[in-house]
């Protein structure tokens with residue numbers, strides 16, 4: 001993703017009450033429910049949230065689920081924060097959505113075993129060079145982290161228009177023993193699979209260009225739990 005630097009983004013997200021500062025994140029490991037201040041609700045996270053449209057829509061549609069959006073860069077996260085502010089200005093209250101500016105490499109420092117009900121990856125950066133394969137979010141290095149924090153039977157949902165990355169994700173999941181619950185190379189062509197689909201910013205852009213959208217839903221091997 002080409003990153004446009006937004007001056008002041010770091011300060012803006014530091015002042016936002018829904019963005020949990022990096023130094024406070026590990027202390028919340030195992031107690032995210034308490035931070036939301038709610039009765040237990042499932043916790044779903046999106047990694048590489050980008051500008052936040054997908055997760056903001058899910059949070060509006062599903063008030064009984066807590067959501068955390070994870071994004072590495074302040075200049076991107078600030079767009080999600082502003083989107084939420086715009087909704088709040090129109091009277092929409094979202095008490096079920098928080099944000100972390102962090103690198104997903106640190107997931108297991110921030111989430112306890114079996115704390116997360118579902119993980120979304122949308123249009124993750126492809127990192128096409130072999131020497132960068134370890135950075136791919138659907139790759140085995142990350143799958144092992146996801147497996148640690150997911151509840152038993154928790155699912156990983158992955159969408160992309162990048163077939164090479166999609167095939168890589170499928171083979172990595174299979175090699176790691178994950179069960180593939182759903183696999184399609186053209187999500188939008190199947191009304192049954194597409195029902196209730198919430199489009200991300202990238203999904204809107206690439207499907208408008210005619211690119212088919214691939215989607216996979218998988219879950220880790222049961223013997224871990």
Ligand SMILES: C[S@@+](CC[C@H](N)C(=O)[O-])C[C@H]1O[C@@H](n2cnc3c(N)ncnc32)[C@H](O)[C@@H]1O
Nearest residue numbers: 001048049050071072103104122123200201202
């Ligand atoms: C191509 S964009 C897709 C954004 C959004 N999910 C969408 O579908 O519109 C990928 C996003 O993942 C973020 N990202 C990449 N690697 C990450 C990591 N290790 N931890 C957290 N975020 C990451 C990038 O900064 C970028 O915002």
